[in-house]
Amino acid sequence: MTARRPRERGSLTLEFAIIAPAVLVLIGLAIVGGRVVVAGDAVDQAAAAAAREASLARDPVTADRQAHRTATQMLDQDLDCRDVTVELDLSAFARPVGSPGAVRATVTCLVDLQGLGVPGLPGQRRLEGAAVSSLDRYRSR
DSSP, rough: OOOOOOTTTTHHHHHHHHHHHHHHOOOOOOOHHHHHHHHHHHHHHHHHHHHHHHHHHHHHHHHHHHHHHHHHHHHHOOOEEEEEEEEOOOOGSSSOSSSOOEEEEEEEEEEEOOGGTTTTTOOOEEEEOOOOOOTTTTTTT
């Protein structure tokens, strides 16, 4: 006698219906993770460029203006940021010529995550990047 196996009709469809939403959520989380990493790199690069531009200026007023312009231009190219802030430490410009000094730039950006359709995610993520650039010791300030 041959043992008959029970039929398993429709089980594949049921398994797919159960697994598909979980797979879609995992794909959505991977996309969110990628977006956050790319945005974080863009904010870090904007901070480095802002610090570099500020360190090339001759006075703190010009340094502030150029750093803000550079950071916002870079972020406008790479990201859709809300509320970009650029904070600078320009205290090294007050030091006498011949003494070492550096400019520090901190760039903050709010990145929108709402359009990705992944349930349970916050609407925005605050990203911050910081960089330091040296001032030339013997250049007039």
